Amino acid sequence: MANSIAIDGPAGAGKSTIAKIVSKKLGFIYIDTGAMYRAMAVHLTRLGVDGNDFAAIEANIDSADISIGHENGEQVVYLNGENVNSQLRTEEVSSMASKSSANAKVREKLVELQRKQAKTTDVVMDGRDIGTVVLPDSNLKVYLTASSRVRAERRYKEMIEKGEQCDLDTIEKDIIERDHRDMTRENSPLKKADDAVEIDSSYMTIEEVADKIISLYNNL
Missing domain, CATH: 3.40.50.300 (P-loop containing nucleotide triphosphate hydrolases)
Structure with a gap:
């Protein structure tokens, strides 16, 4: 454990x-919860989800697997196995993160992922x-x-x-x-x-x- x-x-x-x-x-491992919300925003943005459409957000969050790791001493955020660090701070992602993070289902999903990583790391x-x-x-x-x-x-x-x-x-x-x-x-x-x-x-x-x-x- x-x-x-x-x-x-x-x-x-x-x-x-x-x-x-x-x-x-x-x-x-330091779990940067804010970065995890941004990774979810990357996921939703890639799918073309409207940040104001809560139903569309909720329909697409389960296909995102997000975790935190380290490469060469630097924190890395993985979205479905891909390093998405370079995409976390774009204006589009920031806007989506601001909107999607207010969704209770998004929070539930990320808490689930945070607990999942804490069980093994x-x-x-x-x-x-x-x-x-x-x-x-x-x-x-x-x-x-x-x-x-x-x-x-x-x-x-x-x-x-x-x-x-x-x-x-x-x-x-x-x-x-x-x-x-x-x-x-x-x-x-x-x-x-x-x-x-x-x-x-x-x-x-x-x-x-x-x-x-x-x-x-x-x-x-």
Whole structure:
């Protein structure tokens, strides 16, 4: 039976960054769930499906087999055995992903595929409901959080470095509102699993958080 680490938490807590480091250090596969949604969008786009036609989307999702692997140290997304990395960021695929990801049947299919891979491969997966819904039997569940102010400051710094105009208070307000939406949504709301270890990364470095998770895993 394969091993898995589930990392959940609010937006801006550093989940993806931490998950990638942890997976690399442990030799696990990092499951990029967002990339899987884009691979599904590639599949639907190739079939000429209208992104606004939910019935057509639902009729074509079962013919897609999507998984994550690595080649030469790089993450690779496979669609029916084909490396589709080069097609994940096109404008057409981005538009389709935005529309198709809102479909409950698409989500159900991808959760099924994520669980399928986790049964045979050691994985680290991050999101909002990995430990509560997607992989409830994970060896280690982590709820990674940070204060809304710290998360806003991180986002502010990223935007300033990109040359974008932004306001720290506005960013924090948006983060607080997003937290509320994520925690109160009807389907798979964001919440800490009962058996998850909570880590507040507000005053920790990325490496400190990663090392903490690895230590927790090694001491199971």
